[in-house]
Amino acid sequence: MTLRDHTDARGTTTMDADVVVVGSGPGGAALSRVLAEAGQRVVVLEEGPARPNFRPNQAHVSRYHMQEGGTMLARGSKILPVAAGRGVGGGSLVNSAICFRTPDAILDQWTDVLGGDTRYGPQRLGPIFEEIEALIGVGPTRDSIAGENNRLIARGVAKLGLVGGLVDRNAPSCVGCGLCNFGCPVGGKGSVDRNLLPMAMASGAIVQGDVKVHRILVENDRAVGVVGTVQDTDTREPVGELTVRAERVVVCAGGIGTPRLLHHSGLAERLGPATGAGLHIHPGNAVVARCDHIVKMWSGATQGAWFEDPALPGVLPHTMSLPPGALLLLLGQAGLAAKQMMHQLKHYAGCLVMVSDKGEGTVSASANGRAKIHYAFDPGDLERIKKGMVLTAEVLLAGGAKELTAPVHQIGRHTTATSLGKALEDRTIHDFIMYASHPMASCRMGTDPQTSVIGPDAQAHHLPGLYLADSSIFPTSLGVNPQLTTMALATAIARDMAQA
Numbered sequence: 074m075t076l077r078d079h080t081d082a083r084g085t086t087t088m089d090a091d092v093v094v095v096g097s098g099p100g101g102a103a104l105s106r107v108l109a110e111a112g113q114r115v116v117v118l119e120e121g122p123a124r125p126n127f128r129p130n131q132a133h134v135s136r137y138h139m140q141e142g143g144t145m146l147a148r149g150s151k152i153l154p155v156a157a158g159r160g161v162g163g164g165s166l167v168n169s170a171i172c173f174r175t176p177d178a179i180l181d182q183w184t185d186v187l188g189g190d191t192r193y194g195p196q197r198l199g200p201i202f203e204e205i206e207a208l209i210g211v212g213p214t215r216d217s218i219a220g221e222n223n224r225l226i227a228r229g230v231a232k233l234g235l236v237g238g239l240v241d242r243n244a245p246s247c248v249g250c251g252l253c254n255f256g257c258p259v260g261g262k263g264s265v266d267r268n269l270l271p272m273a274m275a276s277g278a279i280v281q282g283d284v285k286v287h288r289i290l291v292e293n294d295r296a297v298g299v300v301g302t303v304q305d306t307d308t309r310e311p312v313g314e315l316t317v318r319a320e321r322v323v324v325c326a327g328g329i330g331t332p333r334l335l336h337h338s339g340l341a342e343r344l345g346p347a348t349g350a351g352l353h354i355h356p357g358n359a360v361v362a363r364c365d366h367i368v369k370m371w372s373g374a375t376q377g378a379w380f381e382d383p384a385l386p387g388v389l390p391h392t393m394s395l396p397p398g399a400l401l402l403l404l405g406q407a408g409l410a411a412k413q414m415m416h417q418l419k420h421y422a423g424c425l426v427m428v429s430d431k432g433e434g435t436v437s438a439s440a441n442g443r444a445k446i447h448y449a450f451d452p453g454d455l456e457r458i459k460k461g462m463v464l465t466a467e468v469l470l471a472g473g474a475k476e477l478t479a480p481v482h483q484i485g486r487h488t489t490a491t492s493l494g495k496a497l498e499d500r501t502i503h504d505f506i507m508y509a510s511h512p513m514a515s516c517r518m519g520t521d522p523q524t525s526v527i528g529p530d531a532q533a534h535h536l537p538g539l540y541l542a543d544s545s546i547f548p549t550s551l552g553v554n555p556q557l558t559t560m561a562l563a564t565a566i567a568r569d570m571a572q573a
């Protein structure tokens with residue numbers, strides 16, 4: 074198996090391949106597995122570390138395993154943090170392992186966007202989902218490791234007769250330590266560095282960490298390779314420059330990283346106005362609930378329960394867990410009040426309320442290669458988040474919680490969902506602390522070069538040889554957590570590429 078880090082790529086070097094893949098997250102990993110197994114010479118370049126460097130510490134995970142050090146912000150309606158993972162394995166290293174298949178209704182919508190092309194329709198993707206789920210170890214969250222935070226939500230869901238409960242996750246050996254977002258300390262998560270990427274390497278793929286691609290080479294109107302800076306894993310000092318020349322270049326740098334690279338490479342004008350346009354992020358808020366009994370939201374499967382209500386389409390609440398320090402901050406206490414609150418922290422449960430957004434944003438790059446993100450909230454999304462929060466409050470109370478609050482300015486504390494809903498009524502977007510970790514749809518697939526960057530074969534409309542295969546290509550907002558969809562799409566794209 075060939076997994077390389079910066080020590081293997083010092084100085085100025087050049088490699089040749091059939092396919093060079095930029096980014097090793099769910100998209101890049103899934104695509105590389107299929108192409109390598111089809112006999113193609115695949116080189117994967119990844120900006121982050123070759124090997125996991127996990128500590129249960131926010132500064133540490135931000136430094137090694139979050140893109141742009143965990144400081145990416147969308148400006149626009151408000152300042153909104155946007156998170157994306159980094160390292161060999163991409164977002165799957167730090168995500169919560171929730172796995173949902175793409176809803177059929179969304180796949181049907183995508184078929185329409187592609188002018189009736191069914192290659193990403195439910196019939197073709199169904200077996201691919203099964204295949205990927207088996208490879209990455211998807212299964213229901215076991216009650217034994219779920220923890221009370223998830224169990225409370227599952228109890229409330231059952232009591233109210235909603236669809237939901239303990240969620241499917243790719244964490245076959247999960248011990249319920251609640252540390253997914255810092256990187257799994259026991260190897261219990263089926264992140265793609267533990268399955269799809271080793272499979273690609275077993276078929277000859279080279280996976281090179283510590284290389285930040287900054288240029289896509291274009292010759293004779295065709296993408297022919299990439300150039301990246303080799304950087305020391307710890308200091309980020311440049312220690313080399315690596316050029317990979319290849320028949321096909323596939324950018325899988327994620328919902329922010331892909332448009333950032335295309336803009337930074339000076340290709341945005343050529344690729345058309347959809348490059349970095351139409352960004353969706355699944356923004357969300359949360360409800361936090363105090364219980365009489367002990368919950369310890371930081372222990373148990375990180376995000377192990379979910380629910381939905383057909384009356385609230387596109388609203389997907391799922392568990393929120395936070396370490397005690399972050400929970401204290403969220404509860405907004407300081408000084409003596411914070412001290413008194415400390416021993417109460419173990420009594421809190423939490424649930425995020427995420428929406429499939431109608432709001433949209435843009436991604437470009439600043440001169441130093443960092444992402445410039447703008448996002449405009451749709452007022453209807455805020456209304457759906459508020460309604461979702463009220464429903465979530467009902468679920469938490471039904472599950473055994475006693476008192477509700479939320480990360481919303483001066484929202485107060487409430488013992489009924491109705492009272493929380495009343496308090497939310499006149500709150501504006503500026504009152505909410507929103508969060509997003511599902512950037513997508515920023516370089517869409519479609520048939521119209523004015524509204525999409527790539528065609529149904531994933532090749533750029535205006536640059537032969539350049540392909541995209543990650544969450545940036547979704548033709549619309551998704552509505553469910555994106556990793557499985559990203560892997561399935563990339564698998565289907567790779568199968569077609571292998572035959573072309």
Ligand SMILES: Cc1cc2nc3c(=O)[nH]c(=O)nc-3n(C[C@H](O)[C@H](O)[C@H](O)COP(=O)(O)OP(=O)(O)OC[C@H]3O[C@@H](n4cnc5c(N)ncnc54)[C@H](O)[C@@H]3O)c2cc1C
Binds near residue numbers: 170327
């Ligand atoms: C904290 C958190 C929790 C999440 N929880 C879930 C969950 O439970 N379930 C779920 O389905 N989804 C979850 N997600 C989202 C999910 O992880 C992403 O949707 C998914 O990883 C997207 O895959 P991708 O391949 O498109 O991009 P990414 O996973 O972002 O991978 C892109 C890779 O490209 C690399 N890269 C970027 N630019 C360059 C460059 N110029 N040169 C070289 N390499 C580059 C990055 O370092 C990164 O490793 C979560 C995300 C986060 C951050």
